[in-house]
Amino acid sequence: MRAVVFERYGTPAEVRDVPDPEPAEHGVVVRVEATGLCRSDWHGWMGHDPDITLPHVPGHELAGTVEAVGTRVTGWRPGDRVTVPFVCACGSCPACAAGDQQVCERQTQPGFSHWGSFAEYVALDHAEVNLVRVPDGMSFATAASLGCRFATAFRAVVQQGRVAAGEWVAVHGCGGVGLSAVMIAAASGARVVAVDVSPKALDLARAFGAAACVDAASTADPAAAVRELTGGAHLSLDALGSPATCAASVAGLRRRGRHVQVGLLPSADGTTPVPMARVIALELEILGSHGMAAHTYQPMLELVRAGVLRPDRLVTAAIPLAAAPSALAAMGTAPGSGVTVIEPWS
Numbered sequence: 001m002r003a004v005v006f007e008r009y010g011t012p013a014e015v016r017d018v019p020d021p022e023p024a025e026h027g028v029v030v031r032v033e034a035t036g037l038c039r040s041d042w043h044g045w046m047g048h049d050p051d052i053t054l055p056h057v058p059g060h061e062l063a064g065t066v067e068a069v070g071t072r073v074t075g076w077r078p079g080d081r082v083t084v085p086f087v088c089a090c091g092s093c094p095a096c097a098a099g100d101q102q103v104c105e106r107q108t109q110p111g112f113s114h115w116g117s118f119a120e121y122v123a124l125d126h127a128e129v130n131l132v133r134v135p136d137g138m139s140f141a142t143a144a145s146l147g148c149r150f151a152t153a154f155r156a157v158v159q160q161g162r163v164a165a166g167e168w169v170a171v172h173g174c175g176g177v178g179l180s181a182v183m184i185a186a187a188s189g190a191r192v193v194a195v196d197v198s199p200k201a202l203d204l205a206r207a208f209g210a211a212a213c214v215d216a217a218s219t220a221d222p223a224a225a226v227r228e229l230t231g232g233a234h235l236s237l238d239a240l241g242s243p244a245t246c247a248a249s250v251a252g253l254r255r256r257g258r259h260v261q262v263g264l265l266p267s268a269d270g271t272t273p274v275p276m277a278r279v280i281a282l283e284l285e286i287l288g289s290h291g292m293a294a295h296t297y298q299p300m301l302e303l304v305r306a307g308v309l310r311p312d313r314l315v316t317a318a319i320p321l322a323a324a325p326s327a328l329a330a331m332g333t334a335p336g337s338g339v340t341v342i343e344p345w346s
């Protein structure tokens with residue numbers, strides 16, 4: 001099969017022929033119809049992820065059709081249309097037994113712990129635990145965008161953030177995850193204030209339901225601006241992942257507010273300080289959010305099917321595999337405000 005391969009960190013990846021993957025006895029091989037390009041792929045390519053060994057094929061936001069199934073897989077057949085959370089669970093550890101597959105103790109992540117979906121085929125482990133059926137009528141490009149950004153945002157806003165109608169929700173960073181969070185929070189009846197340094201990203205946030213925007217490039221203290229607009233957010237997300245956006249998110253909360261850390265804070269950047277004195281004084285909650293378990297996808301898929309949530313509106317470009325290496329490199333300087341989807345067979 002053809003795949004995007006890199007041999008060294010930060011040097012150009014290339015498209016070349018590699019052996020087709022074989023399914024594990026508990027796994028499947030999926031023919032990749034669409035796979036999202038995400039800033040996490042760029043971090044991996046840059047060498048920021050200790051799980052990656054070289055040579056490597058990136059890609060973790062995928063949708064496609066089951067091509068081959070392992071001998072112990074009974075619930076899935078070739079031809080099934082599927083997507084998968086980026087955290088693939090083992091199905092048998094204590095976290096999995098508790099239903100918390102998103103923090104599985106023996107998780108695998110396509111495109112990080114093994115070769116990913118910037119390829120014509122990808123192998124996925126523990127299919128019974130991890131595959132999600134793509135509803136009829138949902139395109140592969142839309143389904144691919146669910147796997148990482150949209151599902152991650154859904155868990156952050158709804159499951160971890162416990163958003164309620166009428167609340168103020170601040171979203172710091174309006175890239176793919178942030179715009180998804182804006183849309184999900186607004187659809188939940190919350191009032192959303194979007195914070196970003198890019199006017200273009202803020203325009204998109206407004207189009208996706210933000211009631212107010214803060215231009216962090218021209219505002220000295222974005223957290224103060226959020227407090228002024230909202231009286232302090234009930235729920236606030238760092239959807240970018242940086243010490244500055246994390247601190248601003250916590251500082252923009254009202255008493256007993258909830259901060260959810262969604263954007264990854266790569267270990268290469270060191271430990272991120274959190275103003276714990278404020279956490280105590282205001283009884284704030286600090287929560288993490290890490291993907292979403294496959295068995296909790298159904299309520300989100302129902303809202304997509306009903307048209308309440310529109311992940312398709314986040315997909316702004318579709319490119320062939322040949323264009324993926326340069327698009328991957330460009331994520332470092334221009335992460336973009338929409339989702340680019342790679343279509344390996346186009």
Ligand SMILES: [Zn+2]
Pocket residue numbers: 038039040041060061086148149
């Ligand atoms: Zn991602």
Ligand SMILES: [Zn+2]
Pocket residue numbers: 089090091092093094095096101104105106107
């Ligand atoms: Zn597990």
